[in-house]
Amino acid sequence: MEEINIDEADLRLLDLLQNDAARSNQTLAELAHLSPPTSLRRIKRLRSLGLIEREVALLSPDRLAPLLGHGLTALVEITLERQGAEQLEAFEAHVLPDRAVQQCYRVSPGPDFVLVVHTADMPAYLALAQRLFTGYANVRNVKAFFSLKRAKFDPRLPLGHNGPGPHPPGPPAR
Template identity: 55%
Template sequence: MSTIRPELDDLDLRILNALQSDAGLTNQTLAERVHASPPTCLRRVRRLTAAGIIEKQVAILNTEALGIGLTAICEITLDRQTTDHYAAFEALTIQEEAVLQCYRVSPGPDFVVVAQVADMPAYHALAHRVFTSQRNVRNVRTFFATHRAKFDTRALLPEPEVRRP
C-alpha cells in the first residue's frame, strides 16, 4: 500500500461516493453511474486501492435480522499511558473477533471499544479476556445499545463539482 495520497479529482470523488453506497457494483454499472468509460473507471479504482484510499470492500449485514444481539460500547482507562502500553492494548483488542472498532481517544478514557456479542455471558467472557484480566486496565465502563437509530460506514467526502452543459 502506498503512503503517497493522490490528489482526488471530481471523478475520483464520484467513484468513491458510488462505491460507499454499493461496493458490489460491476465496473460497467459504476462507470455508467459516474459518467466515465469502463476502462477509465477500472484504472481509477485500481489506483485508489493501491494508494490505500479504498481499504477493502465488505458486505454490511443486518444484525437484527440475524439475531446477533448485544452491542457493547466500552470506555477503557489504562493505568500506564505510554506508547508501548497503548500499543499492547491495541494489539490485544484487534485480535479479538467480537471487537468491531477500537479508538484511542482524548480527553476522558484512553480507548473506546465497540464490540458485538451474542448475549450477556458472551460479553462477560470478552470483558474478562480483553479488559479485566489485563494488569494495565484500570477502569472499564460499558454501555449496551438498546436501539440503533443510525449506522453508516461512509466517509464524509467533499462534494464533486456539478458540471453544467
C-alpha cells in the first residue's frame, strides 16, 4: 500500500469537507487559510489518495417521514456457524449489495457482524431477515435491536480534535 503523507492543512481541509462538502473552493480556501489554487490542488490529491471516498447529501429522516413514512431502523447482530476467512467474506458479499443494509461491521468479541439496516416497516424487515439471514445456511444467531429514537448521527471522523465544541482553526499553511 502506498505511503500517504498529510499535513495540518490537509487535515483542516478534510475536517471542513466532512462538515460541509457543498462549500465553494473559495470558502474552503479562506477557512483553511490557503489560496484557492492550493486548496483545489490539495483536495484533488486527497481524492486521488482515496482519503475522500465520496461526497453525498445527508437526508433528514424526520423531514422525509411525512412523505415516505418513518421507516424502521434496526441494529442487527449476526453470529455465523463457521467463522473462517472464506465464510466471513462470503457473508459480507451476501449482505452488502442489499440496499436496506446501510452499514456492515465485522466485530469481535461476541457476534461476527453488526449491521445497521433500514426498512419501510416491520413486514419489510421480516422479508429482509428471511432474505438475508433465515435462508443463509451459515447464520447461527440473529439478534435485532429496533431504534426508537435517533439521538445522534454524525458520520464525521475526529481529526485530532476531541471533546465538545467546534474544531479550533489551525495556523495558516505555508
